[in-house]
Amino acid sequence: MKKIEIIPLEGIDFEEGISIRFGQTIPEIKAVLGDPTAEEPHQLYYDHLEFRLDFDKNGELEFVEIQGPFSRHLAPQIYHVNPFAIEADDLVKLLTEKNDGRIDDSEKPYCYCFLENSVGVWREFVEDDIRATIDELKDNGEYEESKDWIEQDLEKAKFFWTVGIGNKNYYHTIL
Structure with missing residues (x-):
């Protein structure tokens, strides 16, 4: 499994020393990660890495979504825990502590957006x-x-x- 560190407000780091940062362009990311599995306007999908990258109107990276909960290819970490190996309530507690500010929990228990550190979590059912x-x-x-x-x-x-x-x-x- 490929280890990655999810770094709120910055991007992601791979164990091999590769970094993806907000503000990078599509060509810059393709130069590092190679061609995506699929591509749409303003989005790159890397199925073998179990994530999607979204780009703003200027073509700069603005969002990364990591897929779970039972990852086959990635071992992600955020704040030193695997977000897909910690039960939902415990992850919400951890992210609340790290957020230090407002939380949009209008769709709880399915979705939470931690506004200060720009982290969001989602699930379809509970x-x-x-x-x-x-x-x-x-x-x-x-x-x-x-x-x-x-x-x-x-x-x-x-x-x-x-x-x-x-x-x-x-x-x-x-x-």
Whole structure:
């Protein structure tokens, strides 16, 4: 697994000594990381690195989104912990302490944006959602045929699925 350090307000560092920083251009990043898996206007996707890079209207890097929670290629670290190996509530506590300021929690428990350090976390569902689905499946006699995937979803619901970092004030501009 490739180790990376997620550095809020700066970018990401790879264990090989490669750094990606906010403000870098698409050609500069391609020169370091090579061609992306996919490319759209203002976005580069590196599936083998499990992240997406977004660029502003000037073509400068403004946002990085790391995919999780069960990474196959990356071992990310933010504030010295793997954000996909720490349960969601504990990650929110850590990010709250490090943020030292306002938090947009209007979509909690699914999404939190830490405005001062431009970190965001997201997940599609939480454990209560899956437990409700399990109850519904049991009531309909469909639980046993769905047991494998629903149990996987229950485990997945304990963690956030993406961690995004943006340049200074990134989350202020999207509110």
